[in-house]
Each structure stands twice: as structure tokens, then as C-alpha cells.
Amino acid sequence: MEETFVAELCERVRDHAARGRALRIRGGGSKEFYGAPGGEAEVLEVGRHAGIVAYEPKELVLTVRSGTALEEVEAALAAERQMLPFEPPHFEGSGTQPRALATIGGAVASGLSGPRRPYAGAVRDFVLGTRIVNGKGEDLAFGGRVIKNVAGYDVSRLMAGALGTLGVITEVSFKVLPRPAAETTLAFELDQAAAIEQANRWAGQPLPLSATAWEDGRLRVRLSGAATAVAAAKAKMGGEEIDAMQYWQDLRDQRLPFFAGDRPLWRLSVPQTTEPFLPEHGQLVEWGGGVRWIRGHPDPLAVRSTAERAGGHATLFRGGDKSIGVFHPLKPALAKIHRRLKLAFDPAGILNPGRMYDF
Amino acid sequence: MDAVAAAPGTRERTLDALRAVRPALAIVADDEGLKPFETDAFIAHRETPMLAVMPESEEQVRAVVRACRRLGVPVVTRGAGTGISGGAIPRSDGVLLVMTRMRAIVSLDPVARTATVEPGVRNLAVSEAAAPAGLFYAPDPSSQSICSIGGNVAENSGGVHCLKYGLTTHNLLAVRTVDADGDVVETGSLALDAPGYDLMALVTGSEGNLGVVTRVCVRLLPLPERTETLLAAFASVRQAAEAVGEIIGAGIVPAALEMMDRIVIEACERSMALGFPRGAEALLLAEVDGGEEEAREALAAVRAILERCGATEVRVAADAVERERLWKSRKGAFTALATILPDFYTIDGTIPRRRLPDILERVYALAAEYGLVVGNVFHAGDGNIHPCIFYDANQPGELERGEELGGRILEACVEAGGTITGEHGVGIEKLRQMCVQFRAPELAAFHDVKGAFDPGGILNPGKAVPTLKRCAEWGGMHVHGGQMPRPDIPRF
Ligand SMILES: Cc1cc2nc3c(=O)[nH]c(=O)nc-3n(C[C@H](O)[C@H](O)[C@H](O)COP(=O)(O)OP(=O)(O)OC[C@H]3O[C@@H](n4cnc5c(N)ncnc54)[C@H](O)[C@@H]3O)c2cc1C
Numbered sequence: 078m079e080e081t082f083v084a085e086l087c088e089r090v091r092d093h094a095a096r097g098r099a100l101r102i103r104g105g106g107s108k109e110f111y112g113a114p115g116g117e118a119e120v121l122e123v124g125r126h127a128g129i130v131a132y133e134p135k136e137l138v139l140t141v142r143s144g145t146a147l148e149e150v151e152a153a154l155a156a157e158r159q160m161l162p163f164e165p166p167h168f169e170g171s172g173t174q175p176r177a178l179a180t181i182g183g184a185v186a187s188g189l190s191g192p193r194r195p196y197a198g199a200v201r202d203f204v205l206g207t208r209i210v211n212g213k214g215e216d217l218a219f220g221g222r223v224i225k226n227v228a229g230y231d232v233s234r235l236m237a238g239a240l241g242t243l244g245v246i247t248e249v250s251f252k253v254l255p256r257p258a259a260e261t262t263l264a265f266e267l268d269q270a271a272a273i274e275q276a277n278r279w280a281g282q283p284l285p286l287s288a289t290a291w292e293d294g295r296l297r298v299r300l301s302g303a304a305t306a307v308a309a310a311k312a313k314m315g316g317e318e319i320d321a322m323q324y325w326q327d328l329r330d331q332r333l334p335f336f337a338g339d340r341p342l343w344r345l346s347v348p349q350t351t352e353p354f355l356p357e358h359g360q361l362v363e364w365g366g367g368v369r370w371i372r373g374h375p376d377p378l379a380v381r382s383t384a385e386r387a388g389g390h391a392t393l394f395r396g397g398d399k400s401i402g403v404f405h406p407l408k409p410a411l412a413k414i415h416r417r418l419k420l421a422f423d424p425a426g427i428l429n430p431g432r433m434y435d436f
Numbered sequence: 437m438d439a440v441a442a443a444p445g446t447r448e449r450t451l452d453a454l455r456a457v458r459p460a461l462a463i464v465a466d467d468e469g470l471k472p473f474e475t476d477a478f479i480a481h482r483e484t485p486m487l488a489v490m491p492e493s494e495e496q497v498r499a500v501v502r503a504c505r506r507l508g509v510p511v512v513t514r515g516a517g518t519g520i521s522g523g524a525i526p527r528s529d530g531v532l533l534v535m536t537r538m539r540a541i542v543s544l545d546p547v548a549r550t551a552t553v554e555p556g557v558r559n560l561a562v563s564e565a566a567a568p569a570g571l572f573y574a575p576d577p578s579s580q581s582i583c584s585i586g587g588n589v590a591e592n593s594g595g596v597h598c599l600k601y602g603l604t605t606h607n608l609l610a611v612r613t614v615d616a617d618g619d620v621v622e623t624g625s626l627a628l629d630a631p632g633y634d635l636m637a638l639v640t641g642s643e644g645n646l647g648v649v650t651r652v653c654v655r656l657l658p659l660p661e662r663t664e665t666l667l668a669a670f671a672s673v674r675q676a677a678e679a680v681g682e683i684i685g686a687g688i689v690p691a692a693l694e695m696m697d698r699i700v701i702e703a704c705e706r707s708m709a710l711g712f713p714r715g716a717e718a719l720l721l722a723e724v725d726g727g728e729e730e731a732r733e734a735l736a737a738v739r740a741i742l743e744r745c746g747a748t749e750v751r752v753a754a755d756a757v758e759r760e761r762l763w764k765s766r767k768g769a770f771t772a773l774a775t776i777l778p779d780f781y782t783i784d785g786t787i788p789r790r791r792l793p794d795i796l797e798r799v800y801a802l803a804a805e806y807g808l809v810v811g812n813v814f815h816a817g818d819g820n821i822h823p824c825i826f827y828d829a830n831q832p833g834e835l836e837r838g839e840e841l842g843g844r845i846l847e848a849c850v851e852a853g854g855t856i857t858g859e860h861g862v863g864i865e866k867l868r869q870m871c872v873q874f875r876a877p878e879l880a881a882f883h884d885v886k887g888a889f890d891p892g893g894i895l896n897p898g899k900a901v902p903t904l905k906r907c908a909e910w911g912g913m914h915v916h917g918g919q920m921p922r923p924d925i926p927r928f
Contacts, residue, residue, distance in 0.1 A: 225819070232885065
């Protein structure tokens with residue numbers, strides 16, 4: 078049945094390619110808000126292509142069909158005391174829509190990683206292989222189900238964050254990791270500059286950091302690892318131990334009060350040591366200083382140039398006027414290669430056109 | 437790869453163009469000077485480059501690439517030349533771009549935990565520069581004292597600690613390249629991600645096909661507080677392989693988990709007299725690290741598992757000196773192996789870890805079938821095997837037999853659900869097995885990727901990805917049951 082799904086998918090993509098008619102790929106719809114709106118397109122549902130294909134806990138490898146619910150994947154891993162180390166955001170039920178299910182394919186295509194990212198790695202770091210249907214309707218398999226593999230170009234990782242513009246992901250293999258035995262959170266009263274500096278100093282020491290977040294004069298630091306390592310770090314770092322399990326989940330899924338309301342939400346990804354910029358109010362700092370969330374800044378150009386001056390980039394993550402471009406403009410040499418890649422994988426330009434850039 | 441003669445006059449025209457490069461460029465044009473560049477560490481094959489250049493700046497690299505592009509002359513980039521799949525083997529009709537003079541550590545930021553380096557910087561030099569700040573660069577190929585960061589990026593090199601710390605691709609923030617148009621392409625960024633497609637993922641491991649790496653920003657990690665190293669002897673390879681699975685199944689991610697079989701153990705013992713347990717069929721070298729308590733606990737857990745799995749002896753390094761000694765065997769294994777027979781050929785397949793015992797048995801069976809000696813020293817925790825096939829180059833046909841055996845082993849890896857290369861790359865060595873691992877549409881997609889970066893196909897042509905035509909000539913080789921169509925066409 079699953080193979081029939083892929084065969085039909087190839088057929089449908091070929092048909093659309095021949096007629097030059099765009100497709101909008103949809104897993105569960107939880108990240109529909111993300112990216113540029115794109116143009117007129119028929120919806121391609123991949124959510125029913127679900128199920129775990131192979132999971133061998135001792136291999137630390139999981140292969141799963143792209144339509145599988147993220148929560149199902151996480152439950153299967155949790156049963157073996159393992160996890161997806163990049164802590165993918167679900168973003169289910171955001172906004173006023175009824176609850177939309179996050180799928181694993183969407184998690185990979187969006188390329189979004191959660192609070193653990195700076196200390197464990199991003200989605201792309203844990204993708205071992207992908208099976209995709211490209212814009213020519215070809216069923217292709219890249220990478221594999223082994224931890225190390227350098228045969229051929231690393232097209233699997235390329236799919237992470239490509240927002241479906243290079244291919245419809247049908248299957249993904251991940252490297253997974255054991256769940257840390259212990260976890261706790263410490264809180265510190267610090268201003269933004271001091272919090273960023275402190276987070277970076279700690280990251281340079283052998284401490285089991287697994288997340289940081291600063292807002293409203295308070296830095297929260299999550300520690301995860303062996304019980305002894307967490308206890309030793311706690312003794313060394315001080316601060317106030319707090320129960321923040323819910324906080325980290327709400328941060329990951331943007332359910333904190335900071336994220337409420339319709340004001341535009343900007344995500345500035347900058348070098349972690351970048352000093353505070355723009356007005357401090359209305360900012361939440363994650364990833365040890367590497368991500369600065371900003372609410373409702375009136376001047377998009379100022380936001381973009383600030384991020385760029387720091388050596389980073391700015392994404393209009395939610396809301397706002399998307400006509401200015403959701404993603405940071407690419408330098409000409411990069412844009413040139415992007416266009417050529419898009420043309421190679423999707424010559425008719427039918428897969429999620431305009432979802433990322435103007436191609 | 438076929439030897440191709442450059443069109444008449446090309447050499448002179450190219451030389452003129454290179455001499456015009458400003459600032460002036462070191463050019464090697466005489467046979468004597470070109471000799472050291474004939475091969476990399478895939479020594480079975482050699483070729484004299486038409487010309488070699490040794491740029492000292494990105495500006496010069498751009499000028500060289502532009503000139504070659506204009507003249508349609510292939511460019512092969514070379515780092516330290518330690519690659520073992522022939523990726524840096526030159527072409528008689530091409531220019532060899534030797535990157536070793538671009539060897540500055542541009543900056544090292546202990547607070548941001550990053551180092552920005554030129555491609556010719558040696559791998560180990562980065563960790564040495566970072567050590568005073570309590571930091572290190574994690575990927576540590578056994579060749580780390582000589583191989584270059586540019587080569588590491590181009591091969592996506594691994595090391596003995598990548599089970600815990602990842603491959604090169606996991607430890608990069610930004611890679612700057614010069615593409616085939618001579619344009620500077622900045623992939624990744626100093627932030628934790630970059631806008632657009634993850635082109636850094638494509639460039640990493642692209643074997644000099646998608647651009648010339650001119651600058652790399654790597655991530656540095658804090659040195660662990662405590663490291664524990666232990667060595668366990670087993671009476672059978674199967675038991676040792678099973679212990680590997682048990683350790684990982686117990687939720688422990690060791691920093692390293694390496695294995696050696698009897699042939700390697702004996703060679704190491706002969707050349708280094710390390711006092712290994714006698715009569716062992718396999719040794720496992722395991723390392724765990726972390727906080728003081730954490731490392732001690734992990735050590736106890738690993739030790740208990742090793743004993744439960746039937747280790748006949750377990751030794752724990754009492755201090756740094758003893759740890760060095762244990763590692764000496766692993767890192768010096770390849771040199772030690774050269775005492776068995778001067779020539780050997782190292783294979784680099786990966787398999788799902790649970791298949792380790794089976795694949796090793798298959799390797800031994802195939803070795804017997806070919807009448808050749810094979811020793812195994814490898815990254816067991818990653819399921820990355822490195823059978824070393826010994827041959828005597830002076831015996832006619834032995835090299836060819838060794839290479840055929842290597843091909844059979846790689847095909848067995850593919851059959852076991854693995855891949856033909858875990859870290860050494862395809863180069864020219866495994867072109868043929870690429871036709872086994874991938875089908876025509878995937879190979880075509882690789883050529884499309886190449887075309888996006890290098891439409892004229894001037895960067896390291898003929899390496900890493902076989903042409904579809906070649907695969908067809910080799911017999912559309914989807915090999916099953918280990919039977920490779922008899923190769924009557926020369927291998928390269
Ligand atoms: C004794 C020994 C032990 C080894 N151990 C390991 C190991 O444990 N793990 C492992 O992964 N590998 C290992 N290797 C293989 C080898 O050292 C690595 O592949 C290494 O990364 C190659 O680096 P290099 O500078 O020598 O590159 P080279 O051999 O010069 O080149 C390798 C490839 O990279 C390309 N290249 C080089 N520099 C650049 C650049 N600046 N821009 C673009 N392309 C470039 C070349 O064209 C070629 O395709 C070992 C080799 C030896 C001889």
C-alpha cells in the first residue's frame with residue numbers, strides 16, 4: 078500500500094509537471110504559517126503516508142514515512158528511552174485553527190530545531206537518509222540507514238530546510254540518541270548582555286547544557302545528562318533550581334506569553350556572542366545567544382541589516398507583511414546556485430513554488 | 437579514470453595564463469617538481485599533472501579557476517595528499533591546485549568557540565591552537581597530524597571520536613569556496629544556521645567537485661573534564677562485536693569504540709611491543725568522557741558489559757601516559773601493518789552495527805577465497821569497517837586481485853544495508869561500486885548537483901560520481917548475492 082502511495086505520487090507529480098501546475102505539499106498543516114505564501118496551487122496531501130519503517134534501538138537509527146505524526150515518532154522513541162536530539166517544534170494548534178498535526182516530514186522540510194539545538198545539533202545533523210520524489214516525478218533515495226556515509230553528495234541533508242521546494246519527502250532515516258537520565262533547570266536574574274555572556278562562558282566549559290532562554294531579566298538554563306553530571310554542574314553554576322519542564326515545551330512550541338498576539342515575530346539568527354541590539358524590550362533570547370526573537374519591530378529593513386551586520390540573518394517568522402520576503406535575501410553567488418539547483422530538481426517549478434524565495 | 441592528453445598548445449596557453457595571475461603565483465612546471473604530486477595516499481595509481489600551482493590567497497585561487505575555466509582546463513585541488521581513494525590524483529591534462537600554502541589560522545575566538553582557518557591548516561594544528569582555551573576540534577582522523585582541514589571538508593572525514601562528536605559535517609559553521617565561475621560562495625554562517633538551502637551540506641564531502649574550499653570556520657568544543665580509556669580482549673571477533681551493540685544498547689554513547697583483530701594485534705605487538713593480552717582474537721578500545729563522576733560511572737558500566745560479554749581481560753588506563761599507550765596501538769596500527777607486507781589497500785565500508793559479526797565473517801571468507809591476508813582495525817561503534825588487504829605489488833596480478841577483493845567486500849556492505857564508504861570518499865577507487873549503491877536516477881541527480889556548482893565540469897572531473905555511461909559499460913551493476921559481473925574492462 079505504501080509503495081502504491083509513492084507510485085501514485087510520482088504519477089501525480091509527473092502529470093503536474095507536464096501541465097506546469099503547482100503543488101502545495103502538506104503533511105499535517107502545523108507549519109502552514111511558515112514561509113512565504115506562494116502562489117495558486119493544488120494541495121498535495123502526504124499525511125496519510127505514515128508509519129515507522131524500521132527502528133532498531135541498538136543501532137540508534139530510525140526510519141519513518143514522512144506522514145507519520147511527530148508525537149507518534151517521539152512516543153516510539155520514548156518507549157526505548159531515546160529521542161530526536163534536535164527537539165523539533167510541533168507548533169500544533171497555533172493560532173485559531175483546530176489542532177493541526179505535526180508530521181515528521183514537515184519537521185524535516187521546515188528545518189526547524191528546538192531549544193536543544195546549540196548543544197546537540199540541528200535537524201540536518203541527524204538526517205542520515207531521505208527518500209524523495211523530485212519535481213520530475215522520480216522516486217530517489219539518498220544517504221542510508223547507517224551512521225557514516227560519504228557515498229555521493231549529501232542530498233539528504235539538503236532536504237532539511239528546503240521547504241519541499243526540491244522534492245516531496247516520503248521517507249527519512251535519523252540518527253537518534255539515548256534520552257538523558259537526569260534533567261533540571263536553573264534560573265538566574267541577569268540583564269540581556271550579562272545573560273548572553275554567561276551562556277557563552279558556560280558553553281565553553283564541560284557542562285551538560287541542553288537549552289538556554291532569556292526574557293524579562295531572567296536566564297533559564299536547562300541541564301541534561303548523567304545524574305552525577307547534572308548534580309556537579311548545578312553545584313558549580315549556582316542559581317535557583319526551578320521546575321521548568323512545561324516552560325521548555327512552551328518555548329519550543331511558542332506557547333509562552335511572549336509569542337501571543339498578532340504582532341509580527343522576527344527570528345534573528347546571529348553568532349552566539351553578538352551583543353544585544355535593538356530595543357531590549359520585546360526580545361527573547363535562545364540558543365545561548367544564537368537566536369533573538371523580536372516582536373513587532375516596525376522597520377523590517379533595520380531588523381535585516383542589524384542581523385546581517387552581526388554576521389547572521391533575519392526571518393519574518395510569523396505575521397507581518399510577507400511581501401518584503403520571509404527569508405533573508407541571498408547573496409548573488411548563492412542565489413545563482415539556488416536557482417540552478419531548483420531547476421535541476423524541479424524543472425517545471427511545481428513544488429511549493431514561492432514558499433522560500435521567488436522560485 | 438582515463439589518461440587524457442591535453443590538446444596541443446594547451447599547456448603553453450595555460451602556463452601563460454597562470455603567469456599572468458596577480459599577485460604572482462608559485463607555478464610548478466618541471467617534471468622533477470611535479471613528481472611529488474603524482475599520487476595521494478591511494479598510491480596504486482599515479483599521473484603527472486600538466487602543471488601545478490601553489491596559491492597563497494583566495495584571490496589567486498579565483499584567478500586560477502577563472503583562467504582554467506576560460507581555457508577549458510580541468511582543475512584538481514589537493515590538500516595534504518593523504519586521501520586514500522585517489523581524490524587528489526592529478527590529470528595529465530589539468531592543473532593541480534595545491535592548497536598547502538594557505539595555512540593561516542585566521543582567528544580563534546575562545547568565547548564564541550570558533551576557529552576560522554585557511555584550508556591548508558593541518559587538522560591537529562586547530563586542536564593544538566585551541567587547547568590553551570580548554571577547547572578542541574573534535575573530528576580526528578588518524579592522519580590528523582598531516583591532513584588538511586580543506587581535505588577534511590572535501591572528504592567529510594571522520595575520526596576515532598565521531599561516535600559521540602560527529603563527522604566533519606557536524607562540526608562546521610561556515611565554509612567558503614570558490615566555485616567554477618571563480619565566484620566566492622559563502623555557505624553556512626557564523627550563526628547556527630544560514631538562509632536558503634543547506635549548501636554547506638553539499639560542499640562537505642564533495643571531493644573537490646563543487647568548489648575549492650578557501651576558508652573554514654569550525655566549531656570548537658570544551659575538552660572533557662575526565663576521560664577513561666579501556667582495552668578489552670576477546671576470544672572471538674563475534675563476542676567483541678556483540679559487546680559493541682550491548683554498550684550502545686545500554687544508553688551509553690562512548691567517545692570512541694574501536695576494534696582490532698588478531699592480524700592487527702600481532703602486527704602492533706611486533707612493532708610496538710605494547711604487551712597486549714596473548715592469544716586474543718579481537719581487542720576493543722573504548723573511551724568514555726564527561727564530568728569526573730560521569731566518566732567514572734560510564735567506565736564502570738562499560739567494564740561490566742565487557743566482562744559480561746566474555747572479555748578475557750579488561751585493562752583500564754590509569755593515567756594519561758597509559759591512555760596514550762593504548763591509543764598508540766590504534767593510531768599506529770596502519771604503520772604497524774606495513775610490517776606484514778609493504779603493500780596494503782584499506783577498505784572503508786559501513787554496515788548497520790548489528791551486522792558486524794556477519795560482515796567480518798564474510799570478509800574472512802572472501803579473503804580466503806582470494807588467497808589474500810586481510811586485517812581489520814576499525815570504528816566498531818560507527819559500524820565503519822576498514823579491512824586492510826595485503827598484497828605484494830611485485831607479484832603480477834596481486835594488486836588487481838586485492839582490488840577485486842576490496843570491491844567484493846564493499847558490495848557485501850551494500851547488501852548488508854550499508855554503504856561503500858563511511859569516511860574515505862569515492863575518489864577514483866570506488867566509482868565502480870557507486871553503480872552498485874545507486875540507481876541511474878540518483879546518479880543523474882548527483883550530476884545535476886555538480887552542474888549547479890560547476891556547469892562546465894572543470895572541477896575534479898571524473899571523480900566521486902561515475903558517469904551513467906560508465907556504469908552501463910560495467911554492466912548496470914546492481915550486484916546481488918555478491919556476484920560482480922566479471923570485469924574485463926579496466927577498472928579505472
Ligand atoms: C594513515 C592514514 C590514516 C587515515 N585515517 C583517516 C581516518 O581516521 N578518518 C578519515 O576520515 N580519513 C582518514 N584518512 C584519509 C585522509 O587523511 C582524509 O581523507 C583527509 O581528510 C584528506 O585530507 P588531505 O588534506 O590529505 O586531502 P587530499 O588527499 O589532498 O585531498 C582529498 C580530497 O579533497 C579534495 N580537496 C583537498 N583540499 C581541498 C580544498 N581546499 N578544496 C576543495 N577540495 C579539496 C581533493 O580534491 C580530494 O578529492 C587517513 C589517511 C591516511 C593516509
